[in-house]
Amino acid sequence: MKKRTSIEHVGWWKKVKNQRYIRILLYVLLAVVLYVSMLGNVIPDTYEVSLSSVAEEDIRSPVTVENKAETESKYQEALNSVDPVYVHKSDYAQNQVEKVNDVFELVEQVRTEEVLTIDGETVTDPQIEDQLSYIQEILSSGSNRGLSEESVETYLDATDSQLQIARETVKNAVYESMSRVIALDDISSARDEVAEKLALTSVNQRLYEAMLETARISITANYLYDDEATEELRQEMVQSIEPVMISEGQLIVKEGEIINHAVYEQLRLAGLLDDTFNPFPYIGLALFVLLIVGTLAYYFKEANTTLQNNNSHLLMYVLIFLVTVVVMKSISLLENLDIASLELIVPAAVGSMLITSLIHFRVGLMTSMMFALVASVIFNHGAVGTLNFTTGVYILFSCFAGAFFLGKDNRIVRILQAGLFVSLINIITITALHMMKGGFGSWFDYGTAISFAFISGFFAAVLTLGLMPFFETGFGILSRTKLIELSSPNHPLLRKILLEAPGTYHHSVMVANLADSACEAIGAHGLLARVGAYYHDIGKTRRPHFFIENQMKIDNPHNKISPQLSKTIIISHPYDGSKMLKEYKMPKEIIDIAEQHHGTSLLKYFYFKANEQSQQKVPESQFRYPGPKAQFKESAIVGIADCIEAAVRSMTKPTPDKIEQLVKKIIRERLEDGQFDECDLTLKELDLIAKSICETLQGTFHSRIEYPEEGKNKGKNKGGKE
Template sequence: MTKKPKSVKTWWNEIKQHRYIKSILVFLTAVFLYVMMLGNVIPEQLDIHLSDTAEEDIRSPITIENRQATEQLQSEAVDNVDPNYVLKQNYAETQGGRVNDIFELVIQVKKDQTTSESDSEEDEEEVDEEERLEESLNSVKDALSSGTSNQLSDETIITLLETSESQLVLAKEATSNTVFEVMSEQIEAGDLQEARDKVDGLINISTVSNRLRDAMVEVGQFAIIPNYVYDRDSTERLREEASENVEPVMIREGQLLVQQGDVINNEMYAQLKLVGLLDESLNFYPYIGLGLFVMIIMGMMLYFIQESNTTVKNNNSHFLMFILVFVIVTCLMKVTSYTELINIAGVGYVVPVAAGTMLLTLLLNTRIALFSSVLYAIVGTVLYSQDGASSFNVTYGFYLLVSSLAGALFLDTSNRITRLLKAGFLVACINVIAVLTLLFIKGLQHNWIEVGSHVASAAFSGIAAAILTIGLLPFFETGFSILSVSKLIELSNPNHPLLRKILTEAPGTYHHSVVVGNLAEAACERLGENGLLARVGAYYHDVGKTKRPHFFIENQLRQDNPHDKISPQLSTTIIISHPYDGADLLREYKMPKEIVDIAEQHHGTSLLKYFYHKANQDVEQPLPESQFRYPGPKPQNKVACIVAIADSVEAAVRSMSKPTPDKIEAMVNKIIKEKLEDGQFDESEITLRELNDIALSMLETLKGTFHQRIEYPDEMKKGGKEHDDTRGNHGRDEHTNK
């Protein structure tokens, strides 16, 4: 036997739910973003040479330091620092000490010579005077440093050696004092000779011979040295400080490097090369940076989707729809970014970015739309850098953020055309305010005609977003089977074929469903759930009764009850089948899954108490409850739980002969309690507090007058005692015993 080929619908459903489909979509979206933004980050390469005439203004795409210019300024600052000199006050004392040392040395040599002569024997020949003087001279010169001995003439040393000790002491004091006096003043290297000349004038002692005075002058002049000297350490420190105080020469992002019509000189050419506009080698950094930028965006997107409790997390179809809206908005921003190249002021503000958040608000929820606003703004900062020097245009990023946020916040759950247009008008107003804010902060450097162009573009953006949303919404709703507000409103139309079928074939069920819808909608809105979904789901929840309408009490009117003529087991089979008959019928009419689920789950696994007790009245061995329970599933969400409670409450209250507020309250609380104890809410996330709010909401709604029905006893008992349902109410499960 050949295997039957899968239908296109089955194949597509398998593809949508594939475990790797989300990863594939994320990868494709990342590639798409990378390609879309690549042209905005690749450095522009100019074909320009020295002495060429610039055909347009050229601005720097980056902020970078001009090291060559900075070093030149630092060199100039260092050169402007004069050498630092300091006055060495201690030099006067030091040099005076040197003078004393010279005289003391001469005195000591003379003493040594005298002692040597007295110790020699009497019969030794007398030493020649010249040899003795020569010996003394050599002794002095040997004791003196080479520098000193070279500076002092032999004549001066001999004169000192031939002078008496008393004269030497006098000469020492006079010469030392003269040196100290001269060096007490500031002596620069250039003024050294002038200072030495002062020694000759200051040494004026009449008690010494001219020869000794000349020797004193020579020693004094030798001792005079510059005391205002160059300080290398402090000079280097001052030059370092001067170099460090030079501000770096920066080429700022967006700075005008070459003006249109300028002839390219060496300085301009060097700057163009420095910022990479003339670099012919391939620079990989912008490509890597863009890759990291895309990774950040996709990471934010995946983290939000994973942490947010939305349908996008688990529903691949909704995720695909989210990605498609993102792609559409990105394409709109990319296309409109090129309008900046047109010489029309503010024309780039026409981008209808709010259409993306409007669509997401209507198709998914407001939370996703608000998050998408941030993504649009981040991506837009790059896409709108088309005609700018920078890779990020923060001005447009701010505008896109404000506009898209307004689209999400001003649009409620209603998608009537009038409401969409009103939201578009409000977005236009916000856009205009955002644009004026940007213009005023910059100092309004435009004339009023250009301001009007900015305002007109911003206003058009809001209206265009609303129109675009109206045009795209039906395609998304149809293509993704989205149960949007407009779809729910369409399904609530009484002229819908299924509602007309219920009305004509089971009028009692139709009336019951309308009241259940009222109860469920009010309760959902109290809990913050989708009230319109609850109402429409209630309208269709009993559509399965149209298959055998007369087996349900609300459609019997004055007819005999057919359950009186069949067994409880057969009655149970007929009653239990209606949720699943209704689900099949809804699927046949291609109704949304949410509506089908409500119809299939509104009885959960409840027990048909009446038929269960009736079947066990005349048997010895009690039949199992499982034969008289709905097969389920139990309600899977809060809306299904609310419809199930409203379904039971409506039928129970209508069956009361004389309903009073106290009796209605007791009945509502009893129904909720029994369902809770029976575990009908176990598979939903509904809480006890929410069940209490549901009860309060339904009590407020039950204000109408109900037509007469047989009142339900509290409990069905064996042996003809009290039971859940009377014979007049055959065919209703639980408190409603449908």
């Protein structure tokens, strides 16, 4: 009977599936579909509006953006409102008094000097003209360059007492005037005031004029503009000004309002005018999709799952992901119907449930997070911003619920129960989210929301049940349902074993029991090992009588042929079985178990027999199975159970101690022979396997009481006495 062909047996796929570019193409396909499905949700709507036109609807900003023109205007207003900072330089009074004192000291010094250097020439016994020139030269290099020759000459002609009075009077007048605040505009009045103070001095007119000139040029502004303080104040004012922002979701213009220049500029900045092209949403979405696909690719590369190197499973994963996204997108298109909470009906959990059942639980959890991110973009209609976080969180918990509840059990009843669990989690999630926002608008809205949330879980379970057989068949996935189907005694190959090699059938059932319990002990796939054990010796049906378990009441045919020929017959059965299983399109794992259960072990009986009959030592390599060795735990465990079952069956009067010693011996020999080198069994797991097999065998070969023969007991029990 031919089975429907999975993609693993399709010729063109078998040729290209292991090519590296296929893996890249699958990721590209996923990225392209994600990009196309979300593109319409990230490109903001544009409006055909003009200045002075009337808004036909409420328009809100899809982004947060700064209105730089308004911000700059606010900055200028703030700067213009800052008054200049002026500072009273109180030390200027003493400085100016010292300058007055310097003038008089210079005059006194010149009057007593007998030698002066004027313009680089030395003058001895200087005259009044020489003294005047010298003083003018000195004063011209300082800050009192405004003092006239007449005033200097007056000071030179004055007596010592007059000069002393002039000095003290001018100093006092200047200090008194400069002690008050003098702004630039107040200099003239301050100089007039100092003239009044000097007018009270009893000196001649000529000296008074010189004193007045000296005092006037010494009066200067001491209330000056502080550039540093003013700039600091301006900076503080600017920093206190908040930028003018157009917030995401902000109402720019209401329906019926006139669009003025300010509103038009805000629409332009928000990218809502149809005459502008903003490339950033396209680039941003591309990066977003790259992050999603890149994260998945890295996770699949590092995680210990079939997606790490099985491109067929990766193709199935991509198809499941895309089916889920298409379902999301289809429901999002119905949002134009204005049905409240319609997005809650999306059965996103179908993706996580299918991936959990068909691939791996951890992959289902990882994908749940990706579904939440995609859904938050696809269902952003009416949301403030690009992401609808409420829907994203709802989808996240919905997918998590399906993956957690389903786990590794994908029985039909379990899937239906998972759907109910998803519905319950959906209702709790949506209730929590809306209560955090302040509650629903009405009981009707709440009832609608929880109804959609419940239907979402139901749809997820129905879709999972409907789609799973297609993926199982199309990709040769060994789901629990598929394994149970293969374990049916009515399967053609199992019936073939039962009818043509009954001893092998019984042996296979025993091996299945041992392998199943051993796998369960270490957390491996017990049902896979059981079903694999059922078929592992299917190759013996080619020549059943050459195997001892089928030699009932007949001579052993190996006694009549050479060890080399016996070896060839015995060693061929794993590969004959593999070929038969392939003809029936059996799952790859079952074929691998049949082909690997003997690994490269030595056919000891015929090897020793050949050495006995040969003059020269026969190489071991001629009597070893060609392999391959066990590549996964279930295959290795079936090989252990196969060897142990045959060995225990040949024991006479097996006891628990004998069985335990034999089990440990066989496992140790296979370990030392390197039969576990290519699978990831640990020493601790081998110990657990040995204990489990011993317990199972002790239950099978337990001691039984001997029942007395009926004839002997009749006489003894006659009369009701022993």
